[in-house]
Amino acid sequence: MINQANKTHSLWQRWWPFLVVILGALLVFGVAHDDSLYQTPILKIQSIKQISSTKQSDQFHNEDRQVEQELHGVITNGRNKGKHLKIENTYLKSESTTLGYHTGQKVFLTAHHHNGQLSATISNLKRDTALAFTVWLTVSLLLVLMRFSGLMALTSVIVNGILFWLAVSWNADTQGGIVLMIFGGLAIVFAALTLVIVIGFNRQMLMTLLSTIGGTALSIIVALIVFSLTHEKGVYYESMQYVTQLPRPLFLAETILGSLGAVMDESTDIIASLTALKAEKPDVSAKQIFKSGRQIGGEIMGPLVNVLFFIFVAETLPMALLYLKNANSWNYSFNMTMSLGVVQSLISGIGIVLTIPLACGITSLMIGGGRKWGRLQH
Amino acid sequence: MGTITALGLILLICMVAVGGSQGLQAWISLIFNFGALFFAMVLMAFHLPPVLVTLVTGIIVLAMTIFLGGKDSTSTMVAFYASVAVLILLVIIIIPVEHWAQIQGFGQEDSEDLEGMSTILGISYLDVAISTAILSTLGAIAEAAIAIAAGLAEILEQHPKITLKNLQGAGFRVGSQIIGTTFNTLFFGFFGGFLALFIWFAGVHYSMGEILNDKILVGEVLMVLFSMMSVIATIPLTTWAMVASERQARKKFVK
Numbered sequence A: 001m002i003n004q005a006n007k008t009h010s011l012w013q014r015w016w017p018f019l020v021v022i023l024g025a026l027l028v029f030g031v032a033h034d035d036s037l038y039q040t041p042i043l044k045i046q047s048i049k050q051i052s053s054t055k056q057s058d059q060f061h062n063e064d065r066q067v068e069q070e071l072h073g074v075i076t077n078g079r080n081k082g083k084h085l086k087i088e089n090t091y092l093k094s095e096s097t098t099l100g101y102h103t104g105q106k107v108f109l110t111a112h113h114h115n116g117q118l119s120a121t122i123s124n125l126k127r128d129t130a131l132a133f134t135v136w137l138t139v140s141l142l143l144v145l146m147r148f149s150g151l152m153a154l155t156s157v158i159v160n161g162i163l164f165w166l167a168v169s170w171n172a173d174t175q176g177g178i179v180l181m182i183f184g185g186l187a188i189v190f191a192a193l194t195l196v197i198v199i200g201f202n203r204q205m206l207m208t209l210l211s212t213i214g215g216t217a218l219s220i221i222v223a224l225i226v227f228s229l230t231h232e233k234g235v236y237y238e239s240m241q242y243v244t245q246l247p248r249p250l251f252l253a254e255t256i257l258g259s260l261g262a263v264m265d266e267s268t269d270i271i272a273s274l275t276a277l278k279a280e281k282p283d284v285s286a287k288q289i290f291k292s293g294r295q296i297g298g299e300i301m302g303p304l305v306n307v308l309f310f311i312f313v314a315e316t317l318p319m320a321l322l323y324l325k326n327a328n329s330w331n332y333s334f335n336m337t338m339s340l341g342v343v344q345s346l347i348s349g350i351g352i353v354l355t356i357p358l359a360c361g362i363t364s365l366m367i368g369g370g371r372k373w374g375r376l377q378h
Numbered sequence B: 001m002g003t004i005t006a007l008g009l010i011l012l013i014c015m016v017a018v019g020g021s022q023g024l025q026a027w028i029s030l031i032f033n034f035g036a037l038f039f040a041m042v043l044m045a046f047h048l049p050p051v052l053v054t055l056v057t058g059i060i061v062l063a064m065t066i067f068l069g070g071k072d073s074t075s076t077m078v079a080f081y082a083s084v085a086v087l088i089l090l091v092i093i094i095i096p097v098e099h100w101a102q103i104q105g106f107g108q109e110d111s112e113d114l115e116g117m118s119t120i121l122g123i124s125y126l127d128v129a130i131s132t133a134i135l136s137t138l139g140a141i142a143e144a145a146i147a148i149a150a151g152l153a154e155i156l157e158q159h160p161k162i163t164l165k166n167l168q169g170a171g172f173r174v175g176s177q178i179i180g181t182t183f184n185t186l187f188f189g190f191f192g193g194f195l196a197l198f199i200w201f202a203g204v205h206y207s208m209g210e211i212l213n214d215k216i217l218v219g220e221v222l223m224v225l226f227s228m229m230s231v232i233a234t235i236p237l238t239t240w241a242m243v244a245s246e247r248q249a250r251k252k253f254v255k
Helices: A002-032 A128-173 A179-198 A203-230 A247-280 A286-314 A317-325 A330-367 A372-377 B003-019 B021-045 B050-069 B073-101 B108-114 B125-158 B164-193 B195-204 B208-213 B215-254
Strands: A042-057 A063-075 A084-092 A106-114 A117-125
Touching: A002 A128, A042 A084, A084 A117, A117 B208, A128 A179, A128 B073, A128 B164, A128 B195, A128 B208, A128 B215, A179 A203, A179 A247, A179 B164, A203 A247, A203 A330, A203 B003, A247 A286, A247 A330, A247 B164, A247 B195, A286 A330, A286 B003, A286 B021, A286 B050, A286 B125, A286 B164, A317 A330, A317 B021, A317 B108, A317 B125, A330 B003, A330 B021, B003 B021, B021 B050, B021 B125, B050 B073, B050 B125, B073 B125, B073 B215, B108 B215, B125 B164, B125 B215, B164 B195, B164 B215, B195 B215, B208 B215
Parallel strands: none
Antiparallel strands: A042 A063, A042 A106, A063 A084, A106 A117
16 A cells, blocks of 8 residues: 555656646647637638738838738637638738738737628737747746756746736836835845745845845945936936836836846855855855855856846847838937846846855855954954 | 946946956956847848847857856866757747747837837848847856856866766756746846836736737747746756766776
């Protein structure tokens, strides 16, 4: 009996990631057929006829092709389910604001009733299946390859995602008046929760939390000092996208959140290594702890700064190209699209670097042993 | 002095003060990466194929970041080879997914920024979207590859006689240590940067269905997922590369 129980237990341990993979695949299949969950009518495109393709150009000598297509399809949900419909769609080959559609795709419709005749225009492409598929692929890779640690990483991301959304709703309820307070406070909660999930609740986690909060706060303080000394010359808040409230606090909140993960990552690395060092050699002095922490930090800071740089700046590429193709100068295009991303990367970079002495200092003070810290002065 | 110059100089001073010559290298690699990214964009504006430009830029950026970051020559070589393999694997995943999701270009939320702009561009924005996704993962790939390779090099140094099988296990253990925090770096990096968009969604009361099919949001989430996949893939690929390089080194030693 006991043997059998053990057997099922180990079987379960071995195969649970694959079970999740199969369940996830079923879920993706479900999302591909979830049309009836939507209120908006959905059209499945069955055939496409190209009507015309004409050359277009603008005053900047850019050339493009304008294509007109006629889509035939069937409505798959709601009151008009099963009805066949013909829709015309015009798009530019570059597809920066318009899209060309393909057979088999599903699109959302805005229906118009005119003298009892049903006609419609396309409002959006149905993208939920592609999204669900990619989520499934990522989660499957994560669980099959990394198993338990993968599950923990996934959990912390989901928990943070939920918290993030709650904070965003709260911000909306307060009309964005206290955005910095909400997201500054949230950053602390985020860091504490994530570290409890990743490390567990102990002294090491408290040290890491302290260094994360300190490092992030330091970077914002440095940024604010630089902003006031340079009068924010070259910081173009008007180039911020999707702004619905005062841009400056929003930008700072974005920067705090953006660098938080990296600062946490770094603090975890440094303090975990130093704790391990102390466990291995209990007689290591505070000075030595500080020194080896600085060495570890020096090795990881460069790659970490680059992680954030590519995240912040790469996503400005489509807009920057648009500015360049509209015959704006390189300088102006940079200012209007990339400069805020660069400022964000630099502030985060400063935070990442300043966290190193902070993490080393905290660790050597808290576990460095009674006598040694004073010796650093000599 | 402009704010960007001032912040850049402060970063340089901090990096050198903390890391010495390694700090200087880190700063140079950041400046170089910015130059590479900007240059890639200019080439795209001159109608060179975006994905090709991105691949070449990507490999150069990985080389610069990895070789300027690490010290030990075997582990940096291994990290570089592994990161290029991850890059190629990622491109194979990104291209079909981007064709499927069609998140290229700008959404309705961008219309204010597009006012007065000509959208006759003659550049395939699908290719630009693919390039953006690839570029945004470069830093994550380099960081993970360096971390795994450096961790394994240290284990090899302490236990030079470790069996290849145990070395492989050690690689996954190093991976499981970094994956949690790296995921959070990516999560916050992306979602922090797009805070304004989420506030927009909440303010305009988008429905769940609208959010899950929104061009900008889906594009953004796909980028996070691609980055996460690249980090996951880096763990086994770097480990195997390290095992292969160690196997070869031992063969030579026996001869």
